[in-house]
Amino acid sequence: MNKVVIGAQWGDEGKAKITDLLAENSDLIIRYQGGCNAGHTVVVDNKTYKFHLIPSGILYGNKTCFLGAGTVILPESFEAEVKGLISDGIDVSGLKISPLASVTMPYHTEIDGYSENNAKKGKIGTTKKGIGPTYTDKSGRIGFKAQDLYSDEALEEKLDVILPIKNKVLKEVYGLKPYSKEEIRELCKKYAEIFRPYICFDWQEMLNKFKNGHNILFEGAQGVMLDVDYGTYPYVTSSNPIGGGAATGSGYGPTVIDEVIGVAKAYVTRVGEGPFVTELNDETGNKIRDIGHEYGVTTGRPRRCGWFDAVTMKYAVLTGGITSIALTKIDVFDDFDEIKICTAYRDKRNGEIYNSYPTDVFIHKYLEPVYETHNGWKTDITGIRNYDDLPQNVKSYLSRLEELLEVPISIVSVGPDREQTIFKCC
């Protein structure tokens, strides 16, 4: 069985916990989009591991973990992450990089930082890891791929073509320092050494080997609502976190995918700017943030919190290609008297009701959530491991979500640890 794990909201849904669980029975784990903007947390026996780019499956020591062509790699961040894993005693020999992955250059992070720091209007609130500028250059056909670092011919031609354009933009648009050919050449040499133990030039043979008779797990980063095509554009990341991203970013086409598991929190969080109809700027929002420890893994920023939004979630089920849901952090509500689910949006200007997600995000400021309220369970559920043992109010809440979303909930997560998981039969 080949499964894709994607975020069904605005990221940080607990994807890494679910990926880690499913990685146990997988042979190959592929990260197919995004870069070190991701912050993925896995807790095993009370020890916390934080990943940015490397698939969490690496923890098992005997899995092949592949960074696909759809990813962007900031070499210094990659190096630091690998060193951290090695110093934790983790075997990274299964780690492989696609020669087609894109390389984030220093000017990408500089431009990202400059744009964020100087935006007067339309600030995105990015992670400043150079993600947008790297993908911009990739689409603009002026990017560096990992394989270029090992080819003098490719490098020299690219330096001739790319550098004059980049330097003009750096100087004239951003007022930033230009780079000499020699500087970039030296950096590329350094990056080539960082990637050398992992670059996988025989990736076609490797993917063919795993294609039949093995389990492949595709690990998504970010979430559907941050997708560059389907998310709250322009307040999105620059890649495709939808299930379809696995088909373009991994090296396998869509035909190998059997299931897409959409990970969603029992509430919603968002970091960075952009619309968020169910956001709670009140005591309830603060309570969710405190109990759920909602602070960014990559940037430490407090996450914006709000009630579960079935409108965006139904949209995520459709556009993400989601076949079942892993619902996480439901334990955060253990002490809540009541829990709300947004089932529709109402336009404050004219009372119009939206049952489907309106993709024009510039009207979202006029929308208010239509809620239904469910009774809390006022019980600590973090120790429960069987679905049948859950309080009736939890079961009713889960059934209602399944009814609204028209897709089964296959996994219920009741705590950060690997063990704190309930596999629900569909």
Ligand code: GDP
């Ligand atoms: P990701 O980016 O989707 O992998 O998620 P993050 O790691 O950024 O954020 C999810 C946070 O929630 C992490 O700190 C996890 O350890 C934690 N977590 C995951 N599942 C659960 C859960 O069911 N309950 C609680 N309380 N915490 C969880």
Ligand code: IMO
């Ligand atoms: P994981 O994989 C939550 C957000 C940023 C910003 C927008 C664009 O941990 O779920 P970028 O640096 O990608 O250009 O920023 O996307 N963002 C995330 N939010 N979780 C993430 O990753 C994110 N990666 C990017 O906050 O709003």
Ligand code: MG
């Ligand atoms: Mg995260």
